[in-house]
Amino acid sequence: MTAQITLNLPDEVYHQAELLAQQRHRSVSEILVETLEIVLLPTSKPVSELSDAEVIAQTQLRLQPIQEQRLSELLDRQQAGTIASVEREELQALIHIYETRLLRQAQALNEAVQRGLLEPLKR
Incomplete structure (x- = not known):
């Protein structure tokens, strides 16, 4: 819809x-x-309020392929010192998105382990 x-x-x-x-x-x-x-x-509800299926889905959060590609391009340009100011802002936005999704994924993994949906990581 x-x-x-x-x-x-x-x-x-x-x-x-x-x-x-x-x-x-x-x-x-x-x-x-x-x-x-x-x-x-990705952050519309606390992880603890999600269904089991939603928690498992959140453990798989990734950037969209086009975002991953663009992030890689921008990081390469930054490393080479050829990044434009507008690209620097885009890079910061993509890094923020990546970090937000990574945090959400970690929260979902923790919740999945607590619910017994996934096995804890072995040391």
Whole structure:
């Protein structure tokens, strides 16, 4: 299910989304939807309130392949010293998303072990 809405975006936000859309050969709408999903969906409920199936699904959280590819590209550019300022901001956003998902995945793994859904890691 989807809902159609109209947003008034600050010019700077729209231009950043437009630039990112051009770089990825996607529409501005797709970039904005993806960004909102990334920010809002993974942390909508505490892990303890999720069903067993949802907890297991959260243990598998990863960046989307296109995000992984872009993160790798941006890290390479940063390492080479050729990263543009707009790319630096994009890199920071992707790192934040990665860290947020990694934390959520760790919480889900802990919850899955506590519920007996997964075996604890062996030392």
